[in-house]
Amino acid sequence: MTGLLLIMPYFGWDLVRDVQELFRYPFMQHAFEAGTIVALTAGVIGYFVVVRGLSFAAHALSHIGFAGGTGAVLLGLPLIGGLLVFTIAAGAVMGALGQRLRGRDVTIGIVMAWSLGLGVLFLALFNGAASTAVSILFGTILGIATRDVVLTAIAGAITLVALAAMYRPLLFASLDDEVAQAKGVPVQALSIAFMVILAIAVSEAVQVVGVLLIFALIVTPAAIAERFTIRPSRGLLLSATLAVLFTWAGLTIAYYLPYPVSFFITTIAFWSYLLARLVSSLRLRVATGFPRPWREEQFRHSP
Amino acid sequence: MAPSDRARAAIVADDVAATYGRRLIWRGASFTIEPGEFIVVLGPNGSGKSTLFRLLLGLIPPAAGTLAVLGQRPRRGNAQVGYVPQRRELDRDTPVRGRDFVHLGFDGHRWGFELPGVARAAHRQVDEAIEAVNAEPYADRSIGRLSGGEQQRLLLAQALVGNPRLLLLDEPLASLDLRNQVGISELVASLARTLQLTVLLIAHDINPLLPVVDRVLYVAHGGVAIGKPVDVITGPTLSRLYGSPIEVLHDSHGHMFVVGLEAESGHHEAEPAR
Numbered sequence: 204m205t206g207l208l209l210i211m212p213y214f215g216w217d218l219v220r221d222v223q224e225l226f227r228y229p230f231m232q233h234a235f236e237a238g239t240i241v242a243l244t245a246g247v248i249g250y251f252v253v254v255r256g257l258s259f260a261a262h263a264l265s266h267i268g269f270a271g272g273t274g275a276v277l278l279g280l281p282l283i284g285g286l287l288v289f290t291i292a293a294g295a296v297m298g299a300l301g302q303r304l305r306g307r308d309v310t311i312g313i314v315m316a317w318s319l320g321l322g323v324l325f326l327a328l329f330n331g332a333a334s335t336a337v338s339i340l341f342g343t344i345l346g347i348a349t350r351d352v353v354l355t356a357i358a359g360a361i362t363l364v365a366l367a368a369m370y371r372p373l374l375f376a377s378l379d380d381e382v383a384q385a386k387g388v389p390v391q392a393l394s395i396a397f398m399v400i401l402a403i404a405v406s407e408a409v410q411v412v413g414v415l416l417i418f419a420l421i422v423t424p425a426a427i428a429e430r431f432t433i434r435p436s437r438g439l440l441l442s443a444t445l446a447v448l449f450t451w452a453g454l455t456i457a458y459y460l461p462y463p464v465s466f467f468i469t470t471i472a473f474w475s476y477l478l479a480r481l482v483s484s485l486r487l488r489v490a491t492g493f494p495r496p497w498r499e500e501q502f503r504h505s506p
Numbered sequence: 507m508a509p510s511d512r513a514r515a516a517i518v519a520d521d522v523a524a525t526y527g528r529r530l531i532w533r534g535a536s537f538t539i540e541p542g543e544f545i546v547v548l549g550p551n552g553s554g555k556s557t558l559f560r561l562l563l564g565l566i567p568p569a570a571g572t573l574a575v576l577g578q579r580p581r582r583g584n585a586q587v588g589y590v591p592q593r594r595e596l597d598r599d600t601p602v603r604g605r606d607f608v609h610l611g612f613d614g615h616r617w618g619f620e621l622p623g624v625a626r627a628a629h630r631q632v633d634e635a636i637e638a639v640n641a642e643p644y645a646d647r648s649i650g651r652l653s654g655g656e657q658q659r660l661l662l663a664q665a666l667v668g669n670p671r672l673l674l675l676d677e678p679l680a681s682l683d684l685r686n687q688v689g690i691s692e693l694v695a696s697l698a699r700t701l702q703l704t705v706l707l708i709a710h711d712i713n714p715l716l717p718v719v720d721r722v723l724y725v726a727h728g729g730v731a732i733g734k735p736v737d738v739i740t741g742p743t744l745s746r747l748y749g750s751p752i753e754v755l756h757d758s759h760g761h762m763f764v765v766g767l768e769a770e771s772g773h774h775e776a777e778p779a780r
Binding site: 368369374378381386388432433436 | 563565582583587589590591593597599600601602603606607610611613614615616617618619620647648664665
């Protein structure tokens with residue numbers, strides 16, 4: 204019995220011991236370090252993605268990254284390099300379209316499908332396709348080396364500093380590009396800069412959740428935050444906090460259960476979103492009175 | 507006109523021409539607008555009213571002639587010019603408080619984020635602007651969920667927050683009901699009086715604006731002209747301007763009412779400037 208306990212990860216009510224247990228192996232330490240940085244970045248940039256209505260573009264960027272990632276592996280180059288080159292190039296083009304990017308879902312979808320096709324070709328040309336494909340598509344957070352953690356930290360710092368520097372004009376341009384432009388905000392340049400930063404964030408996040416599951420870290424936390432606050436600064440903080448919590452919870456559960464981390468992160472994100480929708484619609488009912496149609500009728504007929 | 511008068515004027519246009527891409531929209535525009543004037547800009551769809559605003563904002567250069575706004579060449583980011591663009595209603599899901607939206611008019615063009623020390627002065631200015639448009643009751647609600655008239659007041663507050671001297675309002679009355687049209691018109695007029703603002707307001711329906719307008723600037727048939735309402739707002743002039751029959755009725759109190767423009771404003775085609 205005692206022998207078994209030494210092999211099996213221990214989980215109990217002693218939180219200090221649980222945390223010690225969680226960080227016993229370097230691969231878990233690295234996963235927590237990289238995961239936290241990636242989630243923080245994804246949560247912050249996700250807020251702007253949602254406000255700018257670019258969630259499909261973010262999704263597409265990750266898929267375009269798939270071709271870059273597989274291409275890099277084929278050429279024997281680092282995965283992250285291929286991801287960055289492809290996503291930044293695609294991001295810059297999307298950014299140059301600016302506000303016209305909204306409603307370009309068809310064009311983006313066509314480019315996305317083609318790049319997935321390219322990725323499949325690169326995989327076919329490369330031996331050992333299956334494991335590479337799985338790791339790019341669904342993330343490899345438990346296989347992150349120290350060097351990758353450092354790279355992720357650098358990329359994360361660049362992303363956060365850049366977003367902090369453009370916070371106000373980016374928000375202004377996102378909400379009201381015409382007035383922002385008249386006020387002297389470089390709307391077009393900001394649009395390109397934002398998409399390039401998003402490309403960097405997406406490339407980072409691919410390591411954790413993979414290209415297929417990127418929504419869970421970039422869009423879901425921001426979508427939840429949007430339901431609970433209408434103050435941009437709070438929305439940003441809530442979105443980042445949620446992304447980090449999802450990642451931590453996913454990693455912790457995956458340590459004790461023999462299933463993939465990505466599954467737990469996306470599942471927690473999904474159920475949190477459902478819960479958020481339920482709670483916010485209940486709050487709305489309570490705030491506006493129940494049942495709502497009757498109240499609206501009252502307002503309409505009031506003098 | 508003496509040079510000193512020209513320097514004092516809010517807007518001086520001298521033989522200005524405007525193009526959209528390579529297409530000439532209008533030319534030969536020469537007019538002077540005095541400080542504190544309330545100008546209504548009239549003209550059919552696509553005649554280049556919004557293009558005029560883009561010139562005044564410095565977003566596009568004049569194709570010919572010279573233009574001075576508050577004694578300077580038009581330039582982007584001029585804090586003395588407040589602007590409310592033509593728009594459809596804001597997205598219902600815009601997750602932003604009205605107050606934060608107004609706040610962007612104060613510092614949205616500055617880099618970085620707000621430092622706590624600066625915040626107090628900013629909040630006072632934002633409060634004042636919201637008060638000026640009587641939007642306190644709903645300033646803390648999500649802007650996407652407000653009615654058209656409420657949104658329009660907050661947009662106006664955003665334009666006012668930098669203490670401008672010139673206001674450019676592109677169809678602020680569009681898609682509002684009659685009560686809100688009159689309410690916004692009166693609000694803009696009283697703000698213009700108390701804050702000594704020069705106002706240019708693009709409109710399709712002149713009726714709610716008749717009590718407050720000083721002069722009418724009309725943009726049509728490739729040209730721009732300015733005149734007193736009594737001269738411009740006559741059946742023959744308006745009919746020529748819009749190319750469709752328009753009548754001006756006068757009641758026993760001396761009030762005017764324009765009939766026929768509603769049909770014109772019914773089909774909203776995209777303006778070339780947009």
